[in-house]
Structures are given as structure tokens and as C-alpha cells.
Amino acid sequence: MVPVVLDNLVTGNRFALRYGPFHEGSIADVSLVGRIVAEYRIESAILFAGHAYVGESTVHPRKYFSNNVSGSLGFLEALLDTGVRKLVFSSSCSIYGGSSQSPNNENCPMDPLSPYAETKLFLEKVLRWYDSAYAFRSVCLRYFNASGADPEGELGELHDPETHLIPLAIYAALGGTPLQIFGSDYPTPDGTAIRDYVHVSDLAAAHVLALKKLLTGSPSDRINLGSGAGSSALEVVRMVERVSGRSVPLQLGPRREGDASVLIADAAKAHRILAWTPRYSTLECIVGTAWRWHIKDRPV
Secondary structure, X not given: OOOOEEEOOOOOOHHHOOOOOEEEOOOOOHHHHHHHHHHHOOOOEEEOOOOOOHHHHHHOHHHHHHHXXXXXXXXHHHHHHOOOOEEEEEEEHHHHOOOOOXXXXXXXXXXXXXXXXXXXXXXXHHHHHHHHHHOOEEEEEEEOEEEOOXXXXXXXXXXXXXXOHHHHHHHHHOOOOOEEEEOOOOOOOOOOOEEOEEEHHHHHHHHHHHHHHHHOOOOOEEEEEOOOOOEEHHHHHHHHHHHHOOOOOEEEEOOOOOOOOEEOEOOHHHHHHXXXXXXXXXXXXXXXXXXXXXXXXXXX
């Protein structure tokens, strides 16, 4: 499979475009999507596009519903109109929100705590109805905390603004702004929020497996992607210090609206349905690959 990439590069990085043809534009541009499908005889798609800052979404929900919902609906319309009926969708563990169950399996109650999470859950519901009405089959992959960098050092996290804990901790270790930790009064052993960190290379492998399942006739599904282990924000900081050999200056601040105290994956279904087993998702490996990428020459 050779990927054909459509991205407006609003938050994407051109240096990350390594494989296959690239078209710059919006997924909501129905005519553009239609032309791409026809030109390359597209049979299936992966929908990654979307704004993804939880905190920002609580301040600017209009931006998130317009882009993540309206834009995605336009993309789905174009796929339907051109006969494409197979999609892998990048969903999120944030749809579980403040669920009291941990680890979270796919049948846990949904309790979105932010507009961002609401957009992900809404698209999952849309895809369920599209399957029922149009035989549009999809696999919704519910990421837990995507993190780390390419083990070979080619690609890594480079956001503007950066909001992810691991790169921010690395920046602080390298002499940048002290790390701000949001919330030190959660009901967790050290008071900071606990998350399940899963390596981007393991996530990429799961997408390929999910797409192959759809192409061989498997039904629609919703699947967690996580390591099954939780690490607190302070545990991540200590690992960055261990890997880098540097101290991480930090400040403890108030909780951020929309954040849950604990989110850990029950990934048994991914193992069972996709035969997926994470290879790089120990915290030491995740932080190690991120550190090596951040200290090398940056792409421009």
C-alpha cells in the first residue's frame, strides 16, 4: 500500500512527508477529495485530521466543532459519493473522560470532559449510523497518549504550540521554560494525573493492521490502543531526568479543565482482533526515542 496524503499543513509539518504523493488542501473540500480518489483509485482511507488540544477546545469550542465535526463530515460525504466504504478513524481515549473504571475497556461508559472529546465521540456515532445505512465500514482506534519518536531518528514531535508532557519536559531539561504540571491534587499516589503512554510506531503498526482487517472483509469495530500501564506526570519527569542525565525544572499549577485523573487502556481487544502487541511502549523506550530525536539537528 502506498499512501496518498491530503493535509492543509495548518498544524502539520512538511518535513514529515516522506512517502507517496502529497496534496495540500482541506479534507472538507469535497471536489478535491473526489479528484484524489478518482486519480489514485482509492479504496480506503485513514482519517487523522483534526485539532487536538484539549485545553484550547474548552476555550474555543466553535473552532473544534467546525473543524473536527463539519470538516470530517465533508470528507465522509466525498468518500461516500466516490464509492469508498472503508475508513480507519483516529479516535481518542478522552471519550471515556471521568469514567470511574480503570483500566478502560471499549464498553466503559463515555463521559467526554471537553469539546475535543465530544468531537471524537460524535464522529464515532456518525460512523455507526453510516455503517448501518450505507455499509460504510470503519475501525475507530481510541488512542491513549501518543508519544515518542521514530526509533531510527527520522521523525518526532514538533508542535506549535507544544502541549505534550514529554517534549515539554525535554525542553525544560535542555534549558528551556520550566515545565508546568497541571494539577498536583488528583487522587493518585503522587497527586499528578496518570496516563497510558503508547509509542507512535506501535500506533502506526495498529493502523496498518486495522486497514488490512477492513480490506479483507472484517466488520466495523472500536478498539483501544494503549500499553496497559499508567505513568504519572511526575514519573514521566523522573524518566526524562534518568534518560537525559539532566534535571527538569518544574512548577506545579492548578488542574486544567477537561483533564481526567487517570486514563489507562485495557488493550486486550487490540491483541485479540488485530494481533497487535506494542513493541516500543515502555516509558523508558518512549522517553529515550523522544530524547534522541530532540537533541539531534532539527528538521527545517
